[in-house]
Structure formats: C-alpha cells, structure tokens
Amino acid sequence: MLGTKVVKAAGASVKIYGPGKVPVELIVDGQKHKLEIEPRVTLLDALRDELQITGAKRVCDRAECGACTVIIDGKAVYACAVLAIAVQGKQIATVESLMQGDKLHPIQQAFVENDASQCGFCTPGFVIALKAFLDKHPNASPEEVRRGLSGNVCRCGTYHGIQQAIAQLAQRGA
Amino acid sequence: MPDYSWPEAEQRTLIGKRISRVDSPAKVSGRAQYTYDYHGPNMLFGKVVRSPYAKAKIVSIDTTATEKLPGVKAVHIIQKPGSTVQWAGDEVVAVAAVDEATAEDAARAIKIQYRKMAHMVSDAEPPAGAGETPGPLSGDDVDDAIGNQMPDKQLIEALEQRGVSFKPEEDDLKEWKNEGASDDVINAIRKAPFHNVEGEQPHSYFQKAAVQTQGDPDKAMAEADVVSEGLYGASVIAHCCMEAHGSVTEWTDKDHVLTHISTQNVSGIAGQMAEPLEIPAANIRIHQDHMGGGFGSKFAADRWDITAARLSKKAGGRPVRIMLERDAELEVAGARPSAYARVKVGAKRDGTLTAWQSRSWGTGGPGGGGMPPIPYIFSIPNKRTEHTAIRTNIGPARAWRAPNHPQAAMITMGALDDLAAKLSMSPLDLWLKNLDITGPRKETYREELGIAADLMGWKEKWKARGQNTSEGIARGLGLSIHTWGGRGHTSDCDLIIHPDGSVEIKMGTQDIGTGTRTTIVIVAAETLGLPIEAINLYIGDTLYPPSGGSGGSTTPGGVSSSTRRAAVDARDALFAKVAPALNAQPSELECINGTVRVKGDPSRSLSWKQACSKLGAIPLTVRGKNPDKTKPPDLTNSGVGGVNMADVEVDMETGIVRVKKMVAVQDCGLIIDLKTAESSCYGAMTMGIGYALFEEKLFDPVTGRMLNPNMEFYRLAGLNDIPELVVHMMTGKGYDERGVIGLGEPPVISPGAAISNAVANAIGVRVPFLPITPDKVLAALSQIAKAGA
Numbered sequence: 001m002l003g004t005k006v007v008k009a010a011g012a013s014v015k016i017y018g019p020g021k022v023p024v025e026l027i028v029d030g031q032k033h034k035l036e037i038e039p040r041v042t043l044l045d046a047l048r049d050e051l052q053i054t055g056a057k058r059v060c061d062r063a064e065c066g067a068c069t070v071i072i073d074g075k076a077v078y079a080c081a082v083l084a085i086a087v088q089g090k091q092i093a094t095v096e097s098l099m100q101g102d103k104l105h106p107i108q109q110a111f112v113e114n115d116a117s118q119c120g121f122c123t124p125g126f127v128i129a130l131k132a133f134l135d136k137h138p139n140a141s142p143e144e145v146r147r148g149l150s151g152n153v154c155r156c157g158t159y160h161g162i163q164q165a166i167a168q169l170a171q172r173g174a
Numbered sequence: 175m176p177d178y179s180w181p182e183a184e185q186r187t188l189i190g191k192r193i194s195r196v197d198s199p200a201k202v203s204g205r206a207q208y209t210y211d212y213h214g215p216n217m218l219f220g221k222v223v224r225s226p227y228a229k230a231k232i233v234s235i236d237t238t239a240t241e242k243l244p245g246v247k248a249v250h251i252i253q254k255p256g257s258t259v260q261w262a263g264d265e266v267v268a269v270a271a272v273d274e275a276t277a278e279d280a281a282r283a284i285k286i287q288y289r290k291m292a293h294m295v296s297d298a299e300p301p302a303g304a305g306e307t308p309g310p311l312s313g314d315d316v317d318d319a320i321g322n323q324m325p326d327k328q329l330i331e332a333l334e335q336r337g338v339s340f341k342p343e344e345d346d347l348k349e350w351k352n353e354g355a356s357d358d359v360i361n362a363i364r365k366a367p368f369h370n371v372e373g374e375q376p377h378s379y380f381q382k383a384a385v386q387t388q389g390d391p392d393k394a395m396a397e398a399d400v401v402s403e404g405l406y407g408a409s410v411i412a413h414c415c416m417e418a419h420g421s422v423t424e425w426t427d428k429d430h431v432l433t434h435i436s437t438q439n440v441s442g443i444a445g446q447m448a449e450p451l452e453i454p455a456a457n458i459r460i461h462q463d464h465m466g467g468g469f470g471s472k473f474a475a476d477r478w479d480i481t482a483a484r485l486s487k488k489a490g491g492r493p494v495r496i497m498l499e500r501d502a503e504l505e506v507a508g509a510r511p512s513a514y515a516r517v518k519v520g521a522k523r524d525g526t527l528t529a530w531q532s533r534s535w536g537t538g539g540p541g542g543g544g545m546p547p548i549p550y551i552f553s554i555p556n557k558r559t560e561h562t563a564i565r566t567n568i569g570p571a572r573a574w575r576a577p578n579h580p581q582a583a584m585i586t587m588g589a590l591d592d593l594a595a596k597l598s599m600s601p602l603d604l605w606l607k608n609l610d611i612t613g614p615r616k617e618t619y620r621e622e623l624g625i626a627a628d629l630m631g632w633k634e635k636w637k638a639r640g641q642n643t644s645e646g647i648a649r650g651l652g653l654s655i656h657t658w659g660g661r662g663h664t665s666d667c668d669l670i671i672h673p674d675g676s677v678e679i680k681m682g683t684q685d686i687g688t689g690t691r692t693t694i695v696i697v698a699a700e701t702l703g704l705p706i707e708a709i710n711l712y713i714g715d716t717l718y719p720p721s722g723g724s725g726g727s728t729t730p731g732g733v734s735s736s737t738r739r740a741a742v743d744a745r746d747a748l749f750a751k752v753a754p755a756l757n758a759q760p761s762e763l764e765c766i767n768g769t770v771r772v773k774g775d776p777s778r779s780l781s782w783k784q785a786c787s788k789l790g791a792i793p794l795t796v797r798g799k800n801p802d803k804t805k806p807p808d809l810t811n812s813g814v815g816g817v818n819m820a821d822v823e824v825d826m827e828t829g830i831v832r833v834k835k836m837v838a839v840q841d842c843g844l845i846i847d848l849k850t851a852e853s854s855c856y857g858a859m860t861m862g863i864g865y866a867l868f869e870e871k872l873f874d875p876v877t878g879r880m881l882n883p884n885m886e887f888y889r890l891a892g893l894n895d896i897p898e899l900v901v902h903m904m905t906g907k908g909y910d911e912r913g914v915i916g917l918g919e920p921p922v923i924s925p926g927a928a929i930s931n932a933v934a935n936a937i938g939v940r941v942p943f944l945p946i947t948p949d950k951v952l953a954a955l956s957q958i959a960k961a962g963a
Contacts, residue, residue, distance in 0.1 A: 038275045045274060054211035055204020057466070059416050060500045064885035067416060095204035108202040112194055115853045119687030120201030121416035121466030127202055146893050153885060155416045155467050156687050157860025159896040161853060 003039075017085060024085050028053060029097040039085045043077075044068045046084035047094065055095035055124040066152030067125040069132075070094050076132035076151075095124035098131060106172070107131055110165035118156035126152050126162060134169070142166050178742050178805050180844055181700065183910060188700040190905065192849040196692045196706065197464070197685065206464040209436040212422050214493025218247050218270040220482050221281040224502060225259040225266055228293035228567040228878025229314070232257050235267060236285040243283060245276035248488035252481055256353060258291070258321055260540045261569040262879045263505035265477050270485040270494045291317070293567040294379050295873035297410065297512045297537040300562045305380030310339040310369040313346065315378050320355045330362040337367035381542045381563045389556030394529035398520025401529075402593040405942040406585040407514030408926060409870040410537065412504050412888060413574060417466020419476060419507040420497030423483040427491070431458045431483060435475070436497075438468040439723035440714055441682040446475040451483055462714040465686050470573030471508035472686075473723050501883040509871060510574035511538035513546045513581035514943065517589040519554070525599050525607040527590075530557040534585065537564040538571035546582035551657055552590070553611045568873055568880075573725060575858070576658055576919035580865070580926050584944060587654040587927035592940055595639045601653055601931065602627060602636070612655075615815035615841075619655055622817040622839040622904065626653070629837045629900050630819040640938025648824045648938075649834075652931025655817050656923035660842070660915035662731025662810035663722025667798040669698065669740035671748060673790065675783035677702065678710040679740070683721035683733050685713065688918055689850030690729055696846050697734045701741035703765035704782060719797065727916025731810030732800050734846055734914045739805050740798025747796060751788045752780065811913040816840040818859070818924035821897075822932040826955065829948030831933055833863050833897045836925065841904040843915035848903060855901040855921040862925020864891035870945050 003017035018039040026033045026043075028051065035050050044061075047053045047070070056079050059067040063081035070079045071093040098105040104112065107130050117123040126149065133140065133148035140148065145166045154162075181189065200206035225232075237249045248270040253259065259266065267284050271277035291314055311319075311332060319329050342363050351360055395401060421435035431451065437443055437460070444458035451458070465472075478496045486494040498507055513536035520529035530549045537543055542563030549557060574580075594604040605623060609616045627633060635651055642649045668680040679698055685691045695709040702708075712718060722732050749760035752770050756763065756778050764773045771779030801808070821835040838855045845851045868889040872881040882888045926944050933951070934940045941954045 038273075040275055048211070049213065049274065052213050054207070054213075057208075057416070058210060058497075059418075060885040062500065062884060062886070065416075099203050104199060104203065108199070111202045112198040115195055115198070115849050117195070117198055117201045117687075118689075118853060118857055119416065119465060119467040120197070120206055121208060123201045124204040127204075149893050153890050153892060155414055155469075155861075155890060157857030157864075157891070158853070159860055159891075159893045160856035160899050162893065163896070 022085070025088050026084060026092060027090065028092045029094055035084070037084060039083065041084050042080050043070070043082045043084045043087055043092070044079035047079060053094055053096060057121050057124060059121070065122070066129055067122050069125040069129045069152065071128060071132045074135065076129050095128045098127065105131070107134070107169065110168045114161045114164035114168060116158050116161035116165045118158050122152065122154045126154070142170055176742050176746050178739055178809065179807055180738070180809060180913070186700065188696045188706065190845050190848060193692060193696060193706070193847050195689055195850055196695055201464070208417055208464045208466050209421060209434045209462055210417050210466065210497050212434040214422055214424050217422065217493040217495055218272060218485070218489055219274040219277040220268055220270045220485055220494045220496035221277040222265050222478055222481065222496065222502070223267040223281050223284050223286065225262060225264045225288065227259065227288055227290050228262045228295060229291040230259050230288035231291060232259065232266060233287040233289050237267065239283040240269060240280045243276065243280050245272040246280045247271060247492065248485040250481055250484045250488065252477065258317065261506065261567045263502055263569060265481065268481045268485060268496070270489055293878040295566050295568050295878050296875055297535070297564050297566060299514065300380045300535050300564060305382035305562050308336055308378065310337040310371060312378060313340045316350070316363060320350050320353050320359070323354070326356050326359055329359055333362040333366040337369045338363065339369055339371045341368060379565050381565065383545060383561045383563065385558060385560045387558045391529050391531055391556045391558040394556035395518065395520045395531065398528050399523040400593065400596055401518060401520045402589065402596045403518045404589055404592045404940055405514070405516055406588040407942060408512060408581045408584045408865070408944040410512045410568065411510045411574070411865050411869045412871050413469045413471040413508030413572065414504060414885070414888060414890060415467035415469065415471065418498040418500065418503040419472060419478070420495070421479045421482055422493050422495040423479070423486050424493035425486055425491035429453055429457050432461065433458065433479070433483070434461050435479060436465055436472060437462055438465070438472045438684060438686050438725060440684045441716065441720035442473065442723050443475050444716055447480060447483065450480045460716045462684060465684055468686050469575050470577065470725060473725060500885065504883040504888055505880045506569045508572045508574070509539060509569055511543040511571045512536040513585065515548065515585045517585060519589045519593050521593055521597065525597055525604045527552060527554045527608050527611065528556060530554040532585070533560045535562040535564060536581070537566045537568065539568050540565055540570060543571060544578070546578040546585065548582050548585050550582035550586035551612050551655060552586065552608055553613065567878055568871070575922045579656060579658065579919065579923040583654050583656055583923050583927040584930060588930055588940065591652065591931040591934060595934070598638065600636055602632060605653065605655065614813060615657060618815035618841050618904070619817065622815060622841070625902055626817045626819045626837045626839040629902060630821065630835065632819065635821065639935050642936065643826065646826050648826055648936035649822070650932045650934070650936025651819065651821055652928045652933070652935055653817065653819045654924035654927035654931065655815065656920055657813065657815055658727055658920040658923070659812045660727045660731060660810070660814060661812040662735050662800050662914065663728035665721040665732035665736035665800045666719030667733070667736035667740040668719050669737070669744045669796050669798065671744055671786055671789065671794045673786055673793065675786040676710065677704065677708055678712065679737065680712045680718035681721050681733065681736070682716055682718040683713050683729065684724055686724050688724070688729065688854060689847060690724070690733060692850055693730050693846045694733050694737050697737040698741045701738060702745055704768060727918045727920065730846060730916045731914045735800035735809040736798040738798070738809055739800070739802060740796050743798065744794060744796040747794055748785060748789070752785045755788055756780065809913050811843050811915050814841045814843070814915055814920050816920045816924065818928040820925065820928040820932040822929060822936055824933060824936045824951060826937065829951030829955070831867055831946050831951065833895070833929060835898045835900070837900045838921050839902045839904065840917070840921050841909055842917045842920070843912040844910045845903060845905055846914060851903055851917055852901045854917040856899050858921035859899050859925050860891055860896055861922055863895055863929065865944060866926040866929040867895070867945050867947070
C-alpha cells in the first residue's frame with residue numbers, strides 16, 4: 001500500500017500515507033462515502049465514528065470476539081482488524097443492509113423467533129457472520145455452521161437460541 | 175377495592191406464554207442504539223491514563239506536552255501527586271480530544287512518575303495464624319495511615335503496641351513529614367520496636383472474621399460414621415460485558431448535564447453524580463436505550479463517568495465519551511471475589527449430615543471481602559466456620575450474578591458430593607436424604623430433583639466414581655441445588671391512555687438483556703385486553719418515573735407489580751367513563767380482545783378506540799407503584815429453588831473437559847414470559863460452563879498486573895462449548911400463585927458445582943478449584959497415580 005508522500009526510511013525513499021488526515025473513500029451498503037481520516041483509523045472506527053453506522057459493535061477491538069463483523073467482497077471480516085484506508089473500492093456490507101424496508105432477513109427472523117439475543121450487543125456480529133457463511137455454504141450442516149460461527153462470542157449465553165435459529169434455517173432451507 | 179391480583183390461569187391470554195422479546199427486531203437489525211453508539215454533536219473522545227503498577231505512589235504528573243497538542247480540548251488530573259494507586263489500571267489522568275487517534279497521542283504524551291510499592295495479588299491459602307493478630311505495621315501500613323490522616327493518637331498507639339516490620343529510612347520519614355505527619359508521629363516511627371517478618375506476607379493483608387459455631391461440631395465430627403475432607407473453591411473472574419463500561423456526558427448549559435451511560439441503574443445514577451459535580455441531581459438527565467450487559471457490575475457512576483463530565487465542563491460542555499478499552503474493562507471494571515475452603519463434613523452411615531467444619535478464604539480486592547454462605551442451603555446442625563479475607567491489589571470486586579452463591583455452591587455441593595462418594599451413595603440419594611434441612615423450599619427441591627433426574631436420564635447413566643471410562647474418555651454426572659431471594663424493587667409506572675386509544679407507559683427502568691421491556695408490555699396488554707404491539711413503552715430515562723436498579727433478580731417483580739397496579743387503575747378509570755354508554759355499572763365491564771364490554775355479553779361492547787373516545791379531550795394518566803400496601807396483594811415473592819445436573823466427558827490424556835448435557839429445573843413463581851425466562855436459564859448455564867471450565871483473572875505476582883486482559887486469553891464459552899441444554903420451568907399450582915420472582919441470579923449458581931461434581935465422578939478424584947482447566951485435571955490425575963504407586 002503505497003502513499004503519495006515520500007520520506008526517507010532506512011536510507012531508502014518510501015512512499016507513505018499520512019501522518020495526518022488523508023481522503024478515504026468507502027463503499028458501504030452500496031453507498032459511496034468520502035472521509036478525511038488518519039491512515040491508522042480502523043474500518044470499524046470509520047464506520048462507527050465517522051459514518052455513524054453502528055450495527056458493527058466495538059468490543060475487543062483486537063479480532064477476538066466477532067462483534068464488529070462485516071462482509072467485504074463476500075467474505076466475513078473483523079472490521080476492527082482492517083484499516084479503513086485498505087478497503088477502499090471494496091464492497092462493504094454491514095448488518096444494516098440485511099433488512100428490506102421493515103422486513104427482517106430470514107436469518108434475523110430466525111434469531112427473533114428463537115430468542116437468540118439477550119443484551120444484543122454481540123447479535124449483529126452473529127447475524128452478519130451467519131449471513132456470510134450461509135452465502136458461501138448454503139447446504140452446510142448445523143455442525144458446520146457452528147464451526148463457521150466459532151469466531152463470534154456472546155457473554156449473555158445466547159448460543160442455545162442461535163443453535164435453534166440455525167436448525168430452523170436449515171429446516172426451512174434458507 | 176379493585177382487584178390487583180394476577181389473573182387466574184384460565185383467564186391469561188399473554189402471561190406465561192412463549193412470547194418473543196419485543197426488542198429483538200431492533201437488536202438483530204443493528205438498529206438498537208446502545209450508549210457506545212451515541213455520537214453527540216461535536217463529540218470529544220476521552221482517554222484515561224492508567225497506573226501500570228498494582229500499588230504505587232504518584233510522584234509527579236506532567237501534562238505540558240499534552241496540553242500543547244492540536245486537537246486536545248481538556249486535560250483532567252484524576253489522582254493528584256501524593257495519591258496511592260491500589261491496583262494496576264487505576265485511573266490517574268484523562269484527556270479529551272477531537273478524535274480518538276489524537277486522544278491516544280495525547281494520553282501517551284503525559285509523563286507520570288511513580289514510586290512503586292509492595293503489592294499483593296495472590297489469593298493463595300493464608301499462612302497459619304494470619305490475620306489473627308494484626309502483626310507489626312509495614313511501611314505501606316504507615317503510608318496508608320498517614321495518607322488517610324489517621325488520628326495521631328491512634329497511629330502512635332499502634333506503632334508502640336504492634337511495632338514495625340521495616341527499618342525507617344530518612345527519605346521515607348522526610349516524605350511522611352511532607353505529607354503532614356506530625357513530629358510526634360515521626361518520633362514514634364523512629365522508636366517503634368522492629369519485628370523481623372521477612373519472607374512472610376504482612377499480616378495486614380489478612381482479615382480474619384469471627385469464628386461462627388453452632389451446636390457441637392467437635393463432638394458431632396468425632397461421632398460421625400463417615401468424615402470426608404476436601405479442598406474446594408472458585409477463582410476470581412471478570413464480568414467482561416460485551417458493551418464496555420462507560421458514558422458520554424455533555425453540559426447542555428452551565429447548570430445542566432446530560433449523560434448517556436451503560437447502566438443497570440438508570441434512576442440511581444443522577445444522585446451519584448450530583449455531589450462530585452456539585453449540581454443538584456435534578457439537573458442531571460440520564461439516558462439509555464439499550465444496554466450491552468452488566469451482570470452486576472454496572473450500578474455506579476464510576477470514576478471514569480465523573481471524569482467524562484469534568485472533561486466536558488472544561489471543554490465548554492461538548493459531549494465527552496469515555497468507553498473503557500477492553501483491557502481496562504477486564505482489569506478494573508469488575509471482579510467476582512474468589513472463595514476457597516478446606517472442608518470437613520461428617521455424616522451417619524445412612525447419609526444423614528451431622529457435622530461441618532470449614533476454614534475458608536478468598537479475595538474481593540482492596541476491601542478483602544466476606545465469607546460465602548457456607549454450608550450452602552443445607553443447615554447442618556453442628557458446624558464451625560472460619561473465614562479469612564485477603565486484601566489484594568487486584569482492583570475492587572463488584573457484584574457478579576448471585577453474589578457469593580456460586581462460590582458457596584461450589585464449596586458445599588463439592589464437599590457433599592465427595593462425602594456421597596465416600597458413603598458409596600449416589601449424590602442424588604444423599605441430597606434427597608437431607609432435604610429436611612434445606613428449609614422452606616424442600617418440597618420444591620424434591621419435585622425438581624425428580625424432574626431433573628428424568629430429563630438427565632440420571633438413573634440409567636449413573637455409575638460410581640471413576641467407573642465409566644472407555645478408550646481414554648471418562649464420563650460422569652454431577653448435580654447441585656441453589657436458592658435466591660428476589661422480591662420486587664421499588665418501581666413507579668406511569669400509564670397513559672389517550673382519547674384516540676393509544677397507550678403509553680413511562681418508567682425509569684432499564685432492560686439489561688433480561689426481557690424487562692417484554693415483561694412490562696405483556697402485563698399491560700394482558701390487563702387492558704390489548705395486543706402487546708398496542709403498548710408504547712418508554713424506559714431508560716430520568717424523565718420517566720423512577721424504578722429500581724436491576725440487581726438481585728428484583729426487576730421482574732418490581733416492574734410487573736407497578737405496571738399491573740397502573741393498568742388495573744387505568745382500566746377501572748376507563749370503565750367509569752365508558753359504563754353509561756354501555757348502560758352498565760363500571761364493575762360489570764371487562765376489556766378483552768381489544769374491546770370493552772359487559773362481562774359475558776359480547777353484544778354490549780365497544781371497540782377499545784370507541785371506548786377511549788369517552789375519555790374526553792385529556793388523556794388519562796395513572797401512576798402505579800411497587801411496593802404499595804394500600805393496593806394489595808403483594809404481587810411479588812421471594813425465595814426460589816433450582817436444580818442443575820451436568821453430564822461431562824473428560825479426555826484422560828489431555829485433561830480437556832467437555833460438557834455433554836446440562837439440565838436446569840427452576841422455580842421463579844409466576845412466569846410472565848416463558849420464552850425469555852427459559853433464555854435466562856440457557857444463558858446462565860452457558861455462563862456457568864464458562865466460569866466452570868475457562869474463566870479466571872490471572873495475576874502476575876511479580877508485576878501485579880492481570881495477565882489476560884483480553885478476549886483471547888480471558889476465554890468465554892463459545893458456540894462449540896455448548897452441549898444439549900435442557901430447561902424445565904416450574905409452573906402451575908404451587909408456583910404461579912406465589913407471584914412474580916426474578917430469574918437473573920438463581921440459574922447461574924449451580925453450574926460450576928454440578929460440572930465440578932461431574933468431573934469428580936468421571937475421573938475419580940476432585941479437581942479442587944474452578945475453572946477446571948486441563949492442567950488442573952492432569953494434576954489431580956497425577957495425585958491418584960502417586961497414591962496408587
């Protein structure tokens with residue numbers, strides 16, 4: 001990732017971004033956003049603090065819990081572990097993109113029916129991670145789905161509800 | 175007098191049914207707004223500089239470089255030079271800046287000098303005699319005494335009588351004098367007799383509580399047919415709320431504050447902020463829509479919350495956000511005290527419990543902490559308990575779901591399970607044998623143990639200790655029982671019926687993920703004969719009538735009672751207005767399926783909307799309260815019983831424990847929403863698996879710091895750790911008529927004990943302390959191997 005500014009480092013000329021704010025363009029849920037942020041700002045912080053898109057939650061901030069999961073070009077990614085500047089031009093999908101108007105996505109509906117959230121802070125991460133997994137593996141067994149979601153953590157203990165939701169989705173062929 | 179009682183079972187249309195959590199759609203869609211999501215106008219980002227040392231005196235603080243940084247809007251010194259920090263991560267200085275990156279730079283530019291002091295982070299068993307006599311004063315003790323301005327007379331007396339464990343250096347004496355110690359005190363330090371206690375922990379770390387004795391434990395123990403001795407305990411764990419502690423505060427004018435805060439205690443926070451901010455509580459507005467977990471750790475306006483308000487004031491009132499980073503969340507924002515015990519328990523050959531002796535210890539941080547209620551539930555007639563609290567620099571303890579009960583259950587149920595093994599009895603039989611000494615819930619336990627045993631397949635699966643191993647995998651069963659109080663907290667509920675038929679409820683409560691919103695709307699809708707969607711509920715703001723903090727499983731009792739009273743009174747006031755139109759007496763009316771009608775006569779009815787139009791131009795507002803002796807009956811109750819059974823597998827080569835199945839059978843009086851009630855039990859078992867197998871705050875004795883303040887090494891249970899979970903809620907006759915009782919605490923009490931007992935049953939030996947990590951399993955197995963060799 002080469003920037004526009006040239007500095008000397010270890011005797012060589014290196015192109016860098018920053019320090020200070022630089023223009024960054026993100027495509028979030030199909031919409032283009034122009035930002036002025038420091039290169040060190042994570043995608044998660046850019047979404048939350050710059051764009052006020054807050055479905056992705058900040059919990060561990062170190063790629064350990066999955067609460068900030070978003071989908072980038074079809075792949076589930078921890079938004080706390082990538083820099084915003086590094087995902088310019090890519091399609092970023094947040095949990096906010098799943099509802100169609102007032103209609104919940106089938107995954108969301110299954111979460112509601114099976115009470116797969118309590119405090120709900122980890123829930124958007126689980127929902128979007130499950131979406132990414134099922135998009136890739138539409139015929140996965142519940143066991144495979146559980147493994148696919150093992151990068152997400154819940155404190156209230158909603159896993160039972162999540163498993164029920166997964167089972168229901170499998171049954172309905174969602 | 176109107177009848178406020180809960181409707182009879184056959185009349186209930188919503189109460190007790192499986193109803194989906196009303197705020198689920200907001201949560202699954204990412205639309206639910208949490209404190210962390212609030213972004214105030216021109217918001218500044220606060221960062222706290224924390225002590226890297228577990229105990230140290232702050233010598234100097236230099237903020238010059240920070241104040242010059244562009245984008246820094248406020249700097250606030252939380253603890254001045256001369257203060258002593260008592261745990262690593264303690265707050266020292268805070269900054270507010272225009273964005274987070276700048277705030278981080280600003281925090282990094284602050285220079286703080288500390289003088290390190292001796293710390294204590296170990297909660298290992300206290301040495302014999304520790305805490306029985308106060309022992310000589312250490313340098314820390316003298317430092318604390320001077321820092322806390324202990325009266326001269328008291329300090330001089332302590333120095334003369336107890337002596338000191340150090341040789342005072344001139345530098346120290348000079349510093350103490352600078353801190354305000356009188357010449358008399360300095361002289362007394364010089365003259366105090368020196369006692370060499372090198373290599374020992376200073377006695378002042380240990381606080382021994384009075385020995386409690388009942389009956390004649392020595393005689394009973396001597397006469398017991400069987401005596402079992404063992405070591406049991408549970409370590410310090412964290413709350414690790416997914417939404418970190420924190421708040422955003424702004425001064426809306428020079429006298430008024432608006433605080434968005436992640437709290438279990440919306441109505442109680444303003445009162446805590448008023449004094450330090452020197453403004454009336456009435457000038458402070460608290461707001462919270464959704465809340466990302468508290469588990470007992472979020473009742474206070476914490477120091478960082480007050481700090482955000484101070485930074486905001488310095489920055490001209492701009493909102494300042496301080497949400498804790500994950501390491502701070504784990505280091506300073508919550509700890510469940512540890513508790514360990516050496517237990518001796520005696521019984522007759524038939525299993526009748528006769529004697530208990532325990533020497534327990536544990537730590538709850540700088541305050542030490544209390545003894546868990548042991549022996550738990552079983553009132554063994556002859557007993558002696560001794561407890562030593564250890565004061566440590568690990569950060570303060572906070573209430574963690576069912577304070578002290580999970581530890582008490584682990585110690586007691588573990589000891590009884592070992593006794594059962596020694597008697598060659600199944601623990602199920604031993605528990606049933608002794609139900610007479612379990613108090614008022616004994617018939618509940620009897621019924622629940624039977625149901626749990628059936629759901630677990632206990633009788634078919636049960637094998638004696640260590641007798642169920644094949645191909646290196648040992649399998650075992652364990653059980654535990656628990657109790658909790660409950661009752662309903664103070665709650666005020668405003669219910670408003672508008673002439674157009676719309677209904678709103680306002681209450682200064684909070685939904686911490688337990689389903690409080692759902693509870694309130696079900697009660698109101700049931701009472702008014704409306705669908706739950708017809709109730710517009712507003713909570714989480716001091717603009718609404720106050721309601722208690724969500725702790726101790728008191729919220730369902732509180733909010734359901736105040737809502738029921740408000741809804742009954744509102745309904746009756748509406749009946750009075752509507753009766754003439756239906757040519758009936760108010761007492762002849764009922765509201766059902768969205769209509770107001772003459773009881774049993776659907777032909778004389780009005781739609782809800784038509785009925786409400788009779789109210790005239792002004793909405794009807796009614797206040798319901800809990801408690802309210804003028805409006806009986808008491809709609810809540812206290813005291814529940816529950817049972818947990820666990821089926822585990824242990825890999826004898828690696829020591830890895832996997833829970834295969836868990837059963838929870840729980841009583842909580844009248845259930846408002848069966849679906850969320852069951853979720854509380856599923857969640858509690860899941861948390862239980864976490865603290866039984868994985869969770870522990872680990873401290874480095876050398877640096878005094880927590881070693882695992884992150885979510886990789888402070889491991890919570892994950893989806894793959896969760897086995898088949900079975901929940902059975904006790905409902906119907908004998909339970910419903912007790913009234914509403916909360917469910918946050920009880921089901922989280924027993925899982926640790928049940929899993930520990932199942933592991934002992936599987937591998938044939940007790941792993942004394944939770945969490946049961948593979949290293950502890952292997953250590954326990956090597957003890958058997960040694961004993962056999």
